[in-house]
Amino acid sequence: MGQEFVLLVSASIFCVGAAGFMIRKNPLIMFMSVELMLNSVNFLLIAYSSFLNSLDGQIFALFIMTVAAAEVVVGLAIILTIFRTRHDMDVDHIDTLKG
Amino acid sequence: MFASSWLILLFPLLGFIGLSWYGNRISRKLVGFVGCGTVGASFFMTLVTLSNLLFLQPEERVGQVQTLYQWISAGSFKLNLAILVDPLSVFMFLIVTGVGFVIHVYSVGYMHDDPEYSRFFAYLNLFIFSMLVLVAAADFFFLIVGWALVGLASYLLIGFWREKASAVLAARKAFVMNVIGDVGMVIAALVIFETFGTLSFVDVFASAPDQFRPNDDAMLLITMLLLVGAFAKSAQLPLHTWLPDAMEGPTPVSALIHAATMVTAGVYLIARCHVLYELAPYTMYFIAGVGIITAIFAGSMAMVQYDIKRVIAYSTMSQLGYMFLAMGIGVYSLGMFHLMTHAFFKALLFMAAGSVIHSLDGEQDLRKMGGLQKVMPLTHATFLIGALALAGFPLTSGYFSKEAIILSSYHAEMGNIVFWAIAVLTAGMTAFYIFRVYLFTFFGKLRSPEAHPHESPMIMVAPLLVLAALALLGGVLGPWVDSFLAPVFGHVAHPHDNALETIALIAGIGGIATAGLLYMVSKQRLDLFKEALAPLYDLLLHKYYVDEIYDYLIVRPTKAIGAFLEQKAEREGVDFTVDQVGLQIKEVSHVISLWQSGKVRSYALNMIVGVVTILMFVVFM
Numbered sequence: 213m214g215q216e217f218v219l220l221v222s223a224s225i226f227c228v229g230a231a232g233f234m235i236r237k238n239p240l241i242m243f244m245s246v247e248l249m250l251n252s253v254n255f256l257l258i259a260y261s262s263f264l265n266s267l268d269g270q271i272f273a274l275f276i277m278t279v280a281a282a283e284v285v286v287g288l289a290i291i292l293t294i295f296r297t298r299h300d301m302d303v304d305h306i307d308t309l310k311g
Numbered sequence: 312m313f314a315s316s317w318l319i320l321l322f323p324l325l326g327f328i329g330l331s332w333y334g335n336r337i338s339r340k341l342v343g344f345v346g347c348g349t350v351g352a353s354f355f356m357t358l359v360t361l362s363n364l365l366f367l368q369p370e371e372r373v374g375q376v377q378t379l380y381q382w383i384s385a386g387s388f389k390l391n392l393a394i395l396v397d398p399l400s401v402f403m404f405l406i407v408t409g410v411g412f413v414i415h416v417y418s419v420g421y422m423h424d425d426p427e428y429s430r431f432f433a434y435l436n437l438f439i440f441s442m443l444v445l446v447a448a449a450d451f452f453f454l455i456v457g458w459a460l461v462g463l464a465s466y467l468l469i470g471f472w473r474e475k476a477s478a479v480l481a482a483r484k485a486f487v488m489n490v491i492g493d494v495g496m497v498i499a500a501l502v503i504f505e506t507f508g509t510l511s512f513v514d515v516f517a518s519a520p521d522q523f524r525p526n527d528d529a530m531l532l533i534t535m536l537l538l539v540g541a542f543a544k545s546a547q548l549p550l551h552t553w554l555p556d557a558m559e560g561p562t563p564v565s566a567l568i569h570a571a572t573m574v575t576a577g578v579y580l581i582a583r584c585h586v587l588y589e590l591a592p593y594t595m596y597f598i599a600g601v602g603i604i605t606a607i608f609a610g611s612m613a614m615v616q617y618d619i620k621r622v623i624a625y626s627t628m629s630q631l632g633y634m635f636l637a638m639g640i641g642v643y644s645l646g647m648f649h650l651m652t653h654a655f656f657k658a659l660l661f662m663a664a665g666s667v668i669h670s671l672d673g674e675q676d677l678r679k680m681g682g683l684q685k686v687m688p689l690t691h692a693t694f695l696i697g698a699l700a701l702a703g704f705p706l707t708s709g710y711f712s713k714e715a716i717i718l719s720s721y722h723a724e725m726g727n728i729v730f731w732a733i734a735v736l737t738a739g740m741t742a743f744y745i746f747r748v749y750l751f752t753f754f755g756k757l758r759s760p761e762a763h764p765h766e767s768p769m770i771m772v773a774p775l776l777v778l779a780a781l782a783l784l785g786g787v788l789g790p791w792v793d794s795f796l797a798p799v800f801g802h803v804a805h806p807h808d809n810a811l812e813t814i815a816l817i818a819g820i821g822g823i824a825t826a827g828l829l830y831m832v833s834k835q836r837l838d839l840f841k842e843a844l845a846p847l848y849d850l851l852l853h854k855y856y857v858d859e860i861y862d863y864l865i866v867r868p869t870k871a872i873g874a875f876l877e878q879k880a881e882r883e884g885v886d887f888t889v890d891q892v893g894l895q896i897k898e899v900s901h902v903i904s905l906w907q908s909g910k911v912r913s914y915a916l917n918m919i920v921g922v923v924t925i926l927m928f929v930v931f932m
Contacts, residue, residue, distance in 0.1 A: 234915050242911075307909030 218259040225252035237302050239291045243284065250280050316377055316396050319356045319404060320443045322349040326436035334429025343419040346432030350415050350439055354408035361401050372798045373397045374513050376449045387508065395449035395512060399799045402647060402792070403446040403579055410571045410654050411439050413774040417662050418563040420771035421669060425561075431471060435567070438464035442572050446579065450510040451500040454580075458496055458540065461576065462489035465568050469560040481556035488553040492543025499536035506533070516586040525590050534587055534594040537580060545577030545631050547605045552858055554628055558620040562665030565620060570627045570661050571654040578631065578650055581638040585800065589641070595725060599639025603720075603733045606632025608855065610740035614747065615852045617677045619664050622748050626701065627657055629737060636730060637716045640723040643800040648792045649712035656700035656709055656782035660745075662775055663694035666767040667752055671759070677751040679759040686764045689772045691753050693779040698749045700782040702742035703819045708785030713738065715789070717815050718808060731811070735818045742822025750826060 229248030236242055254273040261269030295301060326349030334342055364372055375396040383390040394400075415435060422431050441464050445457025466489075470482030500510060506529050507515050507522075523530050541547075546554035557569045568574070581588060581598065588595055609628035616622045630653050637646030667683060667690060668675055684691045700709035717738060721731035766772070793803060850856070908914075 230915075230919055234912055234919070237912075303911050306911070310907065310909030 215259075215263065218256065222252045222256040222259075225249075225255070237304055239287075239294075239301060239303055242303065243287055243291075247280060247284075250276055314377065315356065316360045316394060316447075317379060319353050319360065319408070320394070320440060320447060322353040322356070323436045323440040323443065325349060327433050327440055330429050330433035330436060334433055337429075339428055342429045342432055346436060347412065347415040347419065349436055350408055350412045353439065353443070354405075354412050357401065357404040357408050360396060361405065364396065364398065364401055369794075369798045376511075376513060390450070390452055390510070393449040393453075394447035396447075397799060398796050399579075399582060399647070400446050402651075402796060404443065406575075406651055406654050407439065407442045407446060407572050410658050410778075411435075411442075411567060413777055414563050414567040414571070414658060414662070417566075417665075417771050417774040418561075420768050421563050421665055422561060423768075427471075431468075431561070434464060434467045434471065435563075438468065438568060438573070442576070445576055449512055451503055451512070451515075452510050454583075455493070455496050455500055458544070458576065459493055461544075461573050462486060462493065465489070465557070465573055468564040468568060469557045471560055471564065475559065478559040481553070481559040485553040485557050488543050488550050491550060492540040495536045495539025495543070499533055499540070502529070502533050502536065512583065516584075519586055519590060523590050526593055527590070530587060530591040531594060534584070534591040535597075537584060537587075538594065538598065541577030541580045542601070543577075544580075545574050545635070546628050547577070547601055547631065547635060548608060549857075551605065551609070551628055552861065555621050555624045558618070558624050562620065562661060562668060565624070566658045566661035566665065569624065570657040574627060574631060575634070575650045575654070578634045578638060578646060581635070582643050582647060582800075585638075585643055588638075592725070595639050595641065597639070599636050599720075599725065599730060602632045602635025602637075602639055603730050603737075604632070605629070606636065606737045607733050607740070608632075610737045610744065612855065613744040614740060618675050619667065619677050619680070619748060619752065620661070620675055622677075622744055623657070623660050623664060626660075626741065626745065627653075629741060630657065630701075632737070633713060633716050633734070636720055636734065640720060640725040640730070642716065642719045642723055642803050644793045644796040644803050645712065645715045645719060647796055648789055649716055651788070651792065652700065652708040652712040652782070652785045655778055655785050656697045656707075659693060659775060659778040659782050660697040660701065662771070662778065663690050663697060664748075664752075666690045666771055666775065667694075667764075669767055669771070670764045674759060677748060680752045681755040681758045682753070683764055684753040687753075687766045689766060690775065693772075693775040694749060694753070696779045696783050698745045700785075701745045702823055703738055703815075704823075705816065706786065708782050708788075711786035711789045714812060714815060715805070718811055719803075721811060722808065735815050738815055739818035739822040739825075742819045743826045746823045746826035747829070 226249050229245045229250075229252065232245035232248065233242050236245065254276055257269040257273045257276075259269075261267065261273075291301075294306065298306070300306075326345055330342060330345060337345075376391075376393050377396060378391045378393040380392055381389060382392045415432075418431065418435065422428055425431060438461065441457055441460030443457075444453060445461055448454040448457055462485075466482050466486040469485050470479045472478045503515060504510055507518060509515060519530075539550075543550040554569060554574065558565055560569075588598075606629045609625045609632060613622045613625035613629065616625065630649070634646045634649050634653070637643070637649060666687065667680065670683075670687060670690075671680065674680065696707070700707040703710045703713045717731065717734045720726045720734050721728060853859070
């Protein structure tokens with residue numbers, strides 16, 4: 213497994229995530245896209261940790277997972293509350309902060 | 312030697328502070344006692360200082376500066392808290408504290424029923440303190456401090472009856488006029504500091520004669536600027552309009568401030584700075600000219616006024632004109648002598664008039680008085696003495712001082728026949744108007760039937776008697792005043808000219824006789840006379856329309872400019888600009904805010920485009 217392969221896989225997963233985030237209107241799917249992006253980075257970190265014989269990358273990946281979990285908790289709670297009040301899950305309709 | 316002279320200033324200050332803090336908590340009797348006592352103590356200290364001064368040789372009496380401590384020391388500039396003890400300042404101390412004390416005692420009776428008794432005495436003490444600061448100052452700085460404090464005290468006392476609209480307006484007018492003078496004084500002090508590098512009287516007067524020749528520009532500038540202050544304070548043309556209005560204050564205030572002491576500050580200033588004025592003969596001529604014109608101008612107005620206090624107020628202006636004439640022709644000690652006798656008889660006249668007003672329950676209109684001769688014998692007698700002294704009747708104090716000035720106006724080096732002629736004419740007018748008041752008030756029948764006049768209480772009459780004695784006999788002090796002030800001014804020549812003296816005397820007695828003829832004999836004759844001189848009478852009654860002229864020349868243009876500026880500069884200039892700045896920023900931000908769509912996905916797009924752009928930049932550039 214060469215470095216190019218790892219980089220290519222990681223970049224394509226990231227692009228899928230980013231595109232998904234921008235294209236989909238359902239906040240849950242958008243969250244999953246965010247997770248894809250984060251995990252593509254995790255993948256890269258772990259791969260390079262083994263290439264460079266250093267544990268730093270793996271520890272960093274653990275941190276990212278923790279933060280992602282926390283973020284999902286808060287995010288899901290917000291989404292739940294919005295759904296309860298608006299009965300609408302389309303993010304394009306949630307534009308109260310429009311200037 | 313004069314270390315205790317500070318106490319002269321200290322007592323009235325303590326009185327002011329004490330009465331301001333505790334005045335409402337102590338009994339009225341104690342308030343009166345403190346008010347009078349502090350000034351009395353001050354008078355006593357003045358006598359002590361005077362006796363100390365008299366122990367010295369005449370040539371040692373000048374330039375005694377008593378320094379309390381150094382207040383400011385900045386580079387070459389030093390300012391000491393100091394007083395100047397010399398014959399001139401002690402002379403003024405005597406008048407201020409002496410006449411002031413008598414008037415304080417009178418006020419105890421006059422203000423007896425006033426609810427704000429302690430405030431009145433606090434202000435009176437403040438005034439005495441301020442006047443003493445003015446007179447005691449050893450440099451131009453403290454002179455101006457005193458000058459402004461005196462203006463403040465005058466403002467507070469004119470507007471003492473603060474619920475009376477006319478009194479408040481009069482106080483404001485007086486304050487504005489006085490501030491015009493203050494500005495002149497401050498500029499003068501700055502020019503003096505620029506020219507001499509010091510503000511101390513002693514240093515300035517010592518170096519001026521060596522540094523300048525007569526009529527140098529700097530001297531003319533300084534003397535004219537000082538003169539603005541002197542004219543404003545002493546109600547000389549054209550800054551005189553506040554003095555008649557100042558009669559809205561209680562009568563003791565008129566007697567103390569607007570007759571005996573404060574208005575003479577201008578005369579004192581010129582006397583104090585006579586070294587500078589002698590280096591500016593043009594200014595001297597100007598002073599003499601303005602003085603004599605004010606004298607006749609005010610004297611003529613006094614002839615037709617019906618308010619008893621206003622007549623005396625115009626008379627004060629007129630007599631101040633005489634003093635300025637004396638200063639202008641260089642006979643300073645005669646001017647100071649007239650200042651003293653005037654303080655006696657004018658305070659007396661005001662207080663006697665106050666006694667009349669008091670007994671008629673505040674009536675000031677001459678046409679409603681009359682016949683008080685029998686009801687108020689003491690007031691009548693003292694008023695008569697004051698009137699005789701003012702008219703310059705032989706052997707009264709006014710005779711000696713005024714006659715000497717009139718005679719000098721021709722015989723002094725700078726005198727001429729025009730000054731003399733106008734001075735004599737004014738003397739005739741003076742005699743006429745004061746006896747017109749006298750006859751209106753004390754003869755004939757009482758013209759307001761519902762009034763119950765009565766003689767004033769002893770505490771008011773006693774001061775009248777004291778001042779009457781001084782007004783009657785003060786003339787004998789003439790030679791003493793001359794020799795006492797000689798170390799400051801040098802001796803004045805006393806010319807003798809029987810012809811001119813007789814003419815002046817005849818003018819005075821003629822004035823009295825005319826008043827008698829017009830107001831004693833028949834009413835018809837007076838009416839005929841009035842009709843014949845109707846235009847002139849009208850002009851005088853309206854005080855030469857000076858207030859109206861000021862209204863047209865200054866007040867209305869100022870208001871018009873104000874209205875114009877409010878519309879054009881304020882509304883259409885400043886307000887418009889500020890409003891537009893706000894509105895335009897709002898417009899621009901509205902356009903920019905369209906970017907903030909509120910849509911999460913477009914934000915994400917923006918973010919990714921941004922990151923990609925930065926990455927491209929980093930990688931490829």
